[in-house]
Amino acid sequence: MAPDPISTQTARQSTWHEVCRAFHFVDRADLSVVHEHMPAGTSGEPHTHERARQFFYVLAGTGTMTLGQREVQVPAESGIEVPPRTRHHMRNDGEEDLEMIVVTTPRASGTPHVRERPLGRDRGGLVVGSHLRQTRPGDLATVVSFEEAMDTSPFLGQGGMAWHESALQDPDLEHWVLVDRLDRVIAFGILVGVAGGEVVEIRRMVVAPEGRGQGLGRLLLRQLLEHALANPGVHRVWLDVSADNTRARSLYRAVGFVEKPAPPDATLLDNGVYMEWGDTHRLP
Known part of the structure; x- marks a missing residue:
């Protein structure tokens, strides 16, 4: 047949x-x-x-x-x-x-596109038990280690232990970590503007070096968007990304962010590109 x-x-x-x-x-x-x-x-x-x-x-x-x-x-x-x-x-x-x-x-074995050792997956290919929860003080050492990775640090602004400790105390910020079923931190993100108003910024998203190439960035971004748009008063979600960070820009475009001229209320990185969520009524 x-x-x-x-x-x-x-x-x-x-x-x-x-x-x-x-x-x-x-x-x-x-x-x-x-x-x-x-x-x-x-x-x-x-x-x-x-x-x-x-x-x-x-x-x-x-x-x-x-x-x-x-x-x-x-x-x-x-x-x-x-x-x-x-x-x-x-x-x-x-x-x-x-x-x-x-x-x-004949068919080639292995996964030549991915260099890092992957995190544990289930049979469907997803990282086992990954879910978002709010960051705790005990998570910050791991969070800072992700930022200090050589291929991540050039694209970031402020950071370090003291900066993240302050962020946990700021009522206008939400600090989130993506964890696996053993509660190991595998990525983190920060939302700004959650105390009220119509605008929320996705301030930072970083995935563990060994977790890249597994769809974690997309998963984290979708969940941060869900939290940002959970408030019906929010009408704009935006972020900025280094012009040199082509991989991140591709991810944001794939999920629905559009590059636009920065409005007066947006503070960007020195070479930052302003990107705005294109449809606040539909999640990807």
Whole structure:
């Protein structure tokens, strides 16, 4: 019997680097066919397949494929072959989303897009038992350690133990942590403007280095939005993000934030980009 047709609506899905999506059309030992979607500013991790040969065919956007020491532009309606034992990765340097079909034979093992050791997951692929609760003083050492990660600290403004201790005492701030079923902190976020009024700012969102690439940033952002919009008087939710933090900007756009000129009441980072939630009547 011939197999049934498969599409992005029926294929198994996975997420990497929070905002990149993969739809697994064929997933056999001898063949893998995946439809990958990479927002602007995202990149795979350099890796090598010992036996597998791959072909990347770009459907939309333009990809930059690194093959060893060489870089090749791969525009829409073109493709490139990657032989076995060739170190490579694809990135999206453009302003448009990159969509491509990746054919691999035989199927490559492992998850080359994710470098960090993942947190424990259930069979559905989600971090086990993750939920949001308010931050406690005993959580702050872990929170500060996330901020001090080398790839996080350049994108932040104020921080440190004293700053977070003060934030816990401020009635206009809500400090939240995302925890697993063992109550281990895996991410945190801060809301400002919760004491009243029409405007709430998402002041900060940071995911544990070992938890990245598992959809935690999207999960945290959705839950912070739910808390911000729970007050019917709130009509605007906004945040600012470093212009250099392309991965975070892609995540915020994917969830519904829109880059706009900053209003007079918004204080931004030195190179911050103002982004506003585009629809306060519908959560993503």
